[in-house]
Amino acid sequence: MLIATIKEVAKAAGVSVATVSRVLNNDRKVADRTRVSVEDAIQRLNYRPNLLGRNLRLQQTRMILVILSSISNNFHAKIIRSIENEGRLHGYNIMLCATHDDRKIEAAYLELLKNKMADGIIFLSTTLTALEMKELGRDYPIIQCGEYYEGIDVPIVSVDNEMAAFTAVSHLAAIGRKRIAHITVSNDIISTRLRLSGYMRALKENNLPYSEHLVAYARYGYGSAYAAMENLLSHDTKPDAVFAISDRMAAGAIKCTIDKGLQVPGDIAVAGFDNTDITPIYNPSITTMSQSEQDMGAAAMRILVERIGGSEEIPFRFFKYSLIVRDSTDPTHTEQ
């Protein structure tokens, strides 16, 4: 099927292309009967405006790139859904770009922006350095959501990770745990760093002991956290609680604990982070910190749209978090 062009529609309707364009764009100064006959021709010819022409003319695609490490991340999935909804409201489409932490792949996606195939980028994670991000932000509309670099003149939407971690660990203290361990990742991203800080501060403010042996470093993911937990359990003085920086890592810690013949939370209470879909369905269900994915995604999109529109503001916004108590720390909790 050959697609009709605006010229053919104009001819069929006996008007100029300018008029057809006006009808397409709901320009009100078109006589009713003209509009009707144009719409009729559009119908008859099964005409679809070719966005390629439009994009070139307007120098925009109304397309937003969302850059993340992987789409298999339920926390990100919730943010994305909100970004999509908000984007639709503003007439933007979203293109998800999974980099798998490969700088080459991320670079290729950045080209899409530089080559005008996209109007802006929302970074959920990145392989860029702070300097690279800063330079990109000087030339193009971008925003950081969740993870971020500070002080590089790029807008930020996130959560107060330090306070959230503090809250999680304080919960473990509140249920009477005395030796609280931390399973984390040895990277340098802001959320990891701040969660460690929050953990340390919570120990201090609750007068609980800290020792190097209480902090285990793993890679992301279940298997590595399982091994880290084995390590924690190998010391003479075992922890009676664990705060992991992600839910999957909490699951790994739980499985390891159970495999060693210990009880969760009886012997060891475990808390995760992000309130991903695995937490309510794991066995036992997992206590975790929930973030405001919906608000964060929508805000990120909204701020980006304003930047595209020329705004010079560089907002830095934190959104709410909340503790969700489940079986892995308190089997008597009321369902949330």
Add this chain to the structure above:
Amino acid sequence: MLIATIKEVAKAAGVSVATVSRVLNNDRKVADRTRVSVEDAIQRLNYRPNLLGRNLRLQQTRMILVILSSISNNFHAKIIRSIENEGRLHGYNIMLCATHDDRKIEAAYLELLKNKMADGIIFLSTTLTALEMKELGRDYPIIQCGEYYEGIDVPIVSVDNEMAAFTAVSHLAAIGRKRIAHITVSNDIISTRLRLSGYMRALKENNLPYSEHLVAYARYGYGSAYAAMENLLSHDTKPDAVFAISDRMAAGAIKCTIDKGLQVPGDIAVAGFDNTDITPIYNPSITTMSQSEQDMGAAAMRILVERIGGSEEIPFRFFKYSLIVRDSTDPTHTEQ
């Protein structure tokens, strides 16, 4: 930063835009010293080709839409990763389109194809009817991957769901189970239908009893499967095994079983489908059917590229599946 155009590069290099274009496209008939001076100008001006002009001229975007219900599906995530890799090989970018089973949202994405913002579509799922899909396939390059309608002249890449389900249920029979139940969904998609058929055939060929009470209908997801399992357990003659059409539903069935004070797999063995990331880490780990996500994704992309190139073939290909035995049916299994 104002972006230079091809015209400015031409001027700076003292050549015509045609020559710059040739350099950009690696046209070999450019004198070496001309090429060097053009490349130099490109450097100096920090020039980026504007794809909007190129796309219009070429009437293509080298963009592929992948339509799916939700990105929070680990099985789909694996296919997508493969699609992306294969796409990159052919110079295509992927745009993930999550419809959340909303016809309006899907329609909006189809517009992107019809408006030439994308060169083709890979459907991992759809809200279209068979007829709608057929008509779309007449006018545009599309392919179905995983789920599909048959006989509508649209290429298909999938797995033999009937045989795979048969294999899963036969495994349950092989470990000595006599009353094997099935948790499924009451929809009309092909994978669901064929898995039910495979289940039924496996019962018959293993001389196991079938009754309506053995088949429980749920919606997708953990919670609904939990309820379905409660229902199965409410009958006088309880099942001693369950085959669920998805891993999450298998997890729901397991949790329900354990909450009732029964053992998995001691009292009830449970098998799922898709080998998603939850299966090895659930407690107990879940026996499941694995599909060839990587091969399927790559094949889908390759076939689509051929269609875009004008191929008239309508391939229908099945890929391998395999049973992965874990604790939920056989705690003595060797790790896979």
Add this chain to the structure above:
DNA sequence: TTGAAAGCGCTACCAC
């Protein structure tokens, strides 16, 4: 090996 120029489909300015 290079350049001039047409034209992809559209929008928006200017004239009427």
Add this chain to the structure above:
DNA sequence: GTGGTAGCGCTTTCAA
């Protein structure tokens, strides 16, 4: 209200 038309940035044909 409507039409003519320039021009967005690029590729490609044709001529030189």
